[in-house]
Amino acid sequence: MTYPSLDTPSAIVDLDLLAANIHRLQAYLDTHGIANRPHIKTHKIPAIAQMQMDAGAVGITCQKIGEAEVMADAGLTDIFIPYNIIGGTKLTRLTALARRVTLSVTADSAVVVRGLAEAAYRAGLEIPVLVECDLGGKRCGVQSPAQAAELARIIARSPGLTFGGLMTYPNTDALDAFVRETRALLEPEHLPVPRVSGGGTRGMFEAHTHAELTEHRAGMYVFGDRHLMLAGATPLETVAFRVLTTVVSRPTSERGILDAGSKTLSSDLMGLEGYGYICEYPEAVIYGLSEEHAHVDFSACARKPEIGERVTVLPNHVCPVTNLLDEVVGVRGGKVEGVWQVAARGKVK
Amino acid sequence: MTYPSLDTPSAIVDLDLLAANIHRLQAYLDTHGIANRPHIKTHKIPAIAQMQMDAGAVGITCQKIGEAEVMADAGLTDIFIPYNIIGGTKLTRLTALARRVTLSVTADSAVVVRGLAEAAYRAGLEIPVLVECDLGGKRCGVQSPAQAAELARIIARSPGLTFGGLMTYPNTDALDAFVRETRALLEPEHLPVPRVSGGGTRGMFEAHTHAELTEHRAGMYVFGDRHLMLAGATPLETVAFRVLTTVVSRPTSERGILDAGSKTLSSDLMGLEGYGYICEYPEAVIYGLSEEHAHVDFSACARKPEIGERVTVLPNHVCPVTNLLDEVVGVRGGKVEGVWQVAARGKVK
Numbered sequence: 001m002t003y004p005s006l007d008t009p010s011a012i013v014d015l016d017l018l019a020a021n022i023h024r025l026q027a028y029l030d031t032h033g034i035a036n037r038p039h040i041k042t043h044k045i046p047a048i049a050q051m052q053m054d055a056g057a058v059g060i061t062c063q064k065i066g067e068a069e070v071m072a073d074a075g076l077t078d079i080f081i082p083y084n085i086i087g088g089t090k091l092t093r094l095t096a097l098a099r100r101v102t103l104s105v106t107a108d109s110a111v112v113v114r115g116l117a118e119a120a121y122r123a124g125l126e127i128p129v130l131v132e133c134d135l136g137g138k139r140c141g142v143q144s145p146a147q148a149a150e151l152a153r154i155i156a157r158s159p160g161l162t163f164g165g166l167m168t169y170p171n172t173d174a175l176d177a178f179v180r181e182t183r184a185l186l187e188p189e190h191l192p193v194p195r196v197s198g199g200g201t202r203g204m205f206e207a208h209t210h211a212e213l214t215e216h217r218a219g220m221y222v223f224g225d226r227h228l229m230l231a232g233a234t235p236l237e238t239v240a241f242r243v244l245t246t247v248v249s250r251p252t253s254e255r256g257i258l259d260a261g262s263k264t265l266s267s268d269l270m271g272l273e274g275y276g277y278i279c280e281y282p283e284a285v286i287y288g289l290s291e292e293h294a295h296v297d298f299s300a301c302a303r304k305p306e307i308g309e310r311v312t313v314l315p316n317h318v319c320p321v322t323n324l325l326d327e328v329v330g331v332r333g334g335k336v337e338g339v340w341q342v343a344a345r346g347k348v349k
Numbered sequence: 350m351t352y353p354s355l356d357t358p359s360a361i362v363d364l365d366l367l368a369a370n371i372h373r374l375q376a377y378l379d380t381h382g383i384a385n386r387p388h389i390k391t392h393k394i395p396a397i398a399q400m401q402m403d404a405g406a407v408g409i410t411c412q413k414i415g416e417a418e419v420m421a422d423a424g425l426t427d428i429f430i431p432y433n434i435i436g437g438t439k440l441t442r443l444t445a446l447a448r449r450v451t452l453s454v455t456a457d458s459a460v461v462v463r464g465l466a467e468a469a470y471r472a473g474l475e476i477p478v479l480v481e482c483d484l485g486g487k488r489c490g491v492q493s494p495a496q497a498a499e500l501a502r503i504i505a506r507s508p509g510l511t512f513g514g515l516m517t518y519p520n521t522d523a524l525d526a527f528v529r530e531t532r533a534l535l536e537p538e539h540l541p542v543p544r545v546s547g548g549g550t551r552g553m554f555e556a557h558t559h560a561e562l563t564e565h566r567a568g569m570y571v572f573g574d575r576h577l578m579l580a581g582a583t584p585l586e587t588v589a590f591r592v593l594t595t596v597v598s599r600p601t602s603e604r605g606i607l608d609a610g611s612k613t614l615s616s617d618l619m620g621l622e623g624y625g626y627i628c629e630y631p632e633a634v635i636y637g638l639s640e641e642h643a644h645v646d647f648s649a650c651a652r653k654p655e656i657g658e659r660v661t662v663l664p665n666h667v668c669p670v671t672n673l674l675d676e677v678v679g680v681r682g683g684k685v686e687g688v689w690q691v692a693a694r695g696k697v698k
Binding site: 007041087108111143249262266268290291308348 | 356357358390412413432433435436438439457458460461464483487488489490491492595597598599600601604606608609611612613615616617618639640641642644655656657668669672673674675695697698
């Protein structure tokens with residue numbers, strides 16, 4: 001499909017595949033009694049968040065307050081922000097948000113809990129705070145059940161806060177033991193663990209193997225991308241997102257240049273070789289990107305493209321692509337249906 | 350400087366250093382009689398483009414029509430778009446732009462020239478087209494002086510177009526010989542080469558060693574970044590651009606997490622190890638980025654940061670950072686002076 005009415009580069013989303021992806025994960029999580037709380041970081045579009053809610057999600061996940069504000073403005077009512085929120089400006093925005101939606105957050109240190117507690121107490125709120133646990137992801141998170149239990153106690157005795165449970169990303173084999181050990185440490189104090197929130201698209205269909213998981217946060221499953229396709233998580237026929245580009249130069253018999261560079265495809269490698277998968281030329285290799293050019297080696301392709309020809313690309317990682325673009329085009333059956341503004345794009349605060 | 354009035358992450362530009370960077374390159378190019386045509390892709394801010402014009406630039410360079418439209422709207426009057434422009438939508442916008450500013454473009458194929466010619470002729474315009482030459486950059490560009498001369502002839506005989514000269518990026522040792530050979534091929538036909546436009550910040554102070562260069566396009570020199578600092582092109586004391594971030598987690602004694610990830614710093618590596626330089630902790634290594642987190646190894650630092658501490662980061666590559674953010678904060682002497690909207694951000698078309 002070359003969508004002659006669209007200029008390039010354009011991000012296009014197949015609406016039938018999008019709906020199927022949303023329903024497939026929801027049905028799986030429903031089957032296993034796990035709450036679905038999709039991460040909007042992949043699409044950043046309130047209408048798609050609403051599609052996820054309509055399919056049965058219990059709420060959404062946002063990574064930054066600015067994203068949550070956009071979603072709240074659009075009518076989303078239950079938002080989880082699994083991020084350490086620090087500083088007066090953000091805490092003021094957080095309490096304002098907590099007044100209008102069902103909000104929960106995370107913390108992995110007493111410093112973060114203290115700030116949350118002061119702001120929530122002053123605002124007359126009770127905000128649930130989950131303890132972020134590092135189960136091998138080696139990003140944020142407490143390092144042991146003892147630390148998790150200690151932080152849970154601090155949260156529980158902080159006016160303005162309630163202990164909301166445990167959060168991790170991604171789900172690992174350590175999850176169940178970590179949760180059980182933490183729960184055992186808290187039981188004598190009659191402090192229950194109401195939520196155990198895990199996440200990730202790569203492991204989404206193994207969520208049920210973690211018996212302690214009560215909720216799952218996946219983001220990329222709505223669209224899919226090259227790295228998830230190669231990992232087997234989103235087979236090519238389910239990938240709903242492509243970047244439509246034009247071949248703008250054929251400087252040599254082997255080399256081609258597309259009009260989508262790192263400003264469109266992002267330079268995320270995700271551990272792969274190359275910067276994307278050209279659907280019409282699967283043997284081609286996008287071996288380099290500059291800001292406005294993809295540098296492609298077509299030597300392995302029997303037929304090679306002409307200047308002006310349009311091709312579609314699966315980016316390595318879809319989330320940063322929607323963060324680069326102001327709009328995404330919805331298509332169905334090869335026809336353009338409409339344009340979505342990426343309303344929560346660039347909300348880094 | 351921690352700028353308590355600013356939330357994090359924020360991009361901050363030291364206005365004194367910015368002005369010094371603009372004037373240093375202008376003075377150098379003036380000394381050597383080379384026209385300065387800075388590339389706005391680094392800042393994407395009309396006010397900074399105007400500072401470059403006020404310092405003595407002959408015009409600006411934009412990579413996409415959308416950037417040029419923003420700059421034209423802001424009053425910039427001489428714009429070069431060194432890109433192969435293809436397709437009816439873009440050509441219509443291009444001719445509209447050519448009616449209100451002094452515009453020049455490039456081409457590296459007869460296909461691109463044909464589209465430009467048809468659009469310009471129909472609009473009753475004469476648009477100068479430079480031939481893009483590949484002198485080792487291996488992106489777009491004709492491959493030999495013979496090809497350059499042949500395309501120059503096609504341009505020259507196309508109603509609606511004039512042959513504007515030769516363009517390349519980056520400047521290489523092949524430049525002078527390539528230009529002289531092309532000129533020799535065109536001289537019998539009385540076809541002069543009016544402009545020879547080169548570019549790049551890394552080689553900017555060697556522009557005068559290319560005797561045939563008449564104009565230079567540098568972008569990143571206004572701000573500088575980590576990759577240019579390590580290459581010796583923008584010493585640390587001249588780097589005008591930093592990202593102000595907060596340490597949001599210290600999960601282990603060695604690990605720290607900043608609230609600026611690939612959505613702020615971009616994942617551009619530029620051939621380096623690590624994702625940025627932390628000014629207050631030069632020994633620290635940003636060994637990984639996720640979208641909203643920088644993952645830092647502080648093990649080599651004698652003192653390690655507290656949670657909530659603010660640090661400033663030089664990104665590896667500054668251009669994609671301004672493309673991710675909606676605004677940039679101007680500071681002087683440690684005080685905030687104002688906020689610029691990144692008006693030409695995200696203009697991929």
